[in-house]
Amino acid sequence: MPTRSTTVAAPAVELVPDRLYRLGGVVPIDGRLSWRRPEVTGFEPISAYLLLAENNALLVGTGVKLHRELIIDQVRELLGDRALHLYADRNEADEIGNLAALVSEFDVEHIWFAGAGHLLKWFEHDDFGGSAPGADRVTVHFLMPADNPGRSLIRELNRPSEVAFDPGHQLTLMNTRLTVLGFAWLYDRGTRTLFCSDFFSEGKLDTPDRSPVMSADERLTLDEVRDHIHTRFEWMADADTGPLIEDLHKFFDGVEIDRLAPYHGTVIEGADQVRRHLRMALDVLAAPAAAPTSTQETTDHA
Numbered sequence: 001m002p003t004r005s006t007t008v009a010a011p012a013v014e015l016v017p018d019r020l021y022r023l024g025g026v027v028p029i030d031g032r033l034s035w036r037r038p039e040v041t042g043f044e045p046i047s048a049y050l051l052l053a054e055n056n057a058l059l060v061g062t063g064v065k066l067h068r069e070l071i072i073d074q075v076r077e078l079l080g081d082r083a084l085h086l087y088a089d090r091n092e093a094d095e096i097g098n099l100a101a102l103v104s105e106f107d108v109e110h111i112w113f114a115g116a117g118h119l120l121k122w123f124e125h126d127d128f129g130g131s132a133p134g135a136d137r138v139t140v141h142f143l144m145p146a147d148n149p150g151r152s153l154i155r156e157l158n159r160p161s162e163v164a165f166d167p168g169h170q171l172t173l174m175n176t177r178l179t180v181l182g183f184a185w186l187y188d189r190g191t192r193t194l195f196c197s198d199f200f201s202e203g204k205l206d207t208p209d210r211s212p213v214m215s216a217d218e219r220l221t222l223d224e225v226r227d228h229i230h231t232r233f234e235w236m237a238d239a240d241t242g243p244l245i246e247d248l249h250k251f252f253d254g255v256e257i258d259r260l261a262p263y264h265g266t267v268i269e270g271a272d273q274v275r276r277h278l279r280m281a282l283d284v285l286a287a288p289a290a291a292p293t294s295t296q297e298t299t300d301h302a
Contacts, residue, residue: 012050012074013213015259015267016191021050022267023059023074025067026208035201035232035264043205045212046094046264049195050078051188053166057082058112060186060195061263062098071098072105079106085165089114089184089197095263103138112163114143114173114184143173143184171195174255176247185251192258200277202228203266214266214273225280226287241285248285252278 012021024047031038048061048071057079063071075084084106088096102108144161163186164170173184174194186195202225203214230236236244260268260277268277 010070010074012078013211013267015049015193015213015261015269019052020188020191020193021052021074021078022212022261023048023050023071024063024212025070026205026212027064027066028208029204035198035228036204037227037231040204043208043210044264045205045266047212047261047267048263049193049261050075051165051169051171051191052078052082053169055082056085056166056169058085058087058163058165058171059102060087060261061095062086062088062102064094065097068098068101072101075102075106083110084108085110085112085163087112087114087163087165087171087186089186090263091115095197108138110139110141110165112141112143112165114186174251176251177244187255187257189255192256193261194255194257194259194274195261198232198263200260200268200281201232201262201265202277203268205266212266213269216270216273218273220277220280222280222283225277226284229281229284236285245282245285248278248282 010025012023014021022045024045026043026045027033029036029040029042029044033044036044046064046067048059048063051058051060059075084102086099086102086108088099088111090096099111103111141163143163161173162170163173169190171186171188174187175184185197185199187193188195202220203218205212256271257274258269258271260274262268268274
């Protein structure tokens with residue numbers, strides 16, 4: 001059962017003992033989140049994830065600027081004398097809003113980036129002097145999945161497909177067409193965790209003090225998942241979803257996953273919950289596109 005650390009006002013949540021932690025805070029769902037329907041209410045976890053190895057640590061995502069001090073405090077509590085590495089796969093503020101602050105606060109020397117665009121441009125829009133650190137200060141490792149079908153079109157064919165942040169621990173980029181704003185999902189075999197960016201992000205909280213980890217007995221309905229997917233990914237209404245379904249089957253058949261860790265929405269914990277949400281996602285993709293429903297009918301996917 002996930003546990004909380006004790007000294008930070010809003011402590012990190014331990015997902016795998018002494019190895020993996022969920023960091024970040026929550027925000028109200030009040031019509032201002034573009035990926036939620038206007039009438040949806042509750043609270044949205046916005047997360048980053050800290051993975052600890054012997055001598056190094058990897059922060060997957062950096063959280064939003066609203067949670068800057070919280071994220072810094074949570075990292076500081078857990079980091080110890082490890083060197084901090086940062087990973088990002090979307091050049092978007094909800095994922096890398098604290099990039100510059102973390103680089104400055106923890107003397108980060110390595111950033112692993114699997115997205116598009118010039119990541120370090122974010123420093124020019126922050127409170128750190130208006131310029132990005134040079135290559136002598138920070139090394140940016142540009143990544144690409146080994147099986148990305150567009151790889152042959154990319155000029156730099158030698159981009160790594162693994163995040164080797166520690167000699168004894170590396171994570172693998174997984175290609176899927178569902179990663180609209182990034183090249184890949186990130187998979188950690190050691191903790192059986194899929195860092196799934198902005199997909200599988202349907203879970204929310206009724207109150208802000210609830211755990212950001214979905215419990216084993218929580219049951220979202222198929223309608224709730226459908227409404228969220230069609231709101232977050234409007235383009236799916238006009239898409240040929242066959243290749244998306246094929247990708248999901250291929251991906252999930254090849255790895256063992258105990259949790260889904262999105263940047264926003266609750267963590268989906270446990271192999272049974274993972275399979276249940278996968279089945280609902282596949283059902284949504286297989287069904288003809290329809291407008292989001294106004295009622296939430298209970299659909300059994302247990």
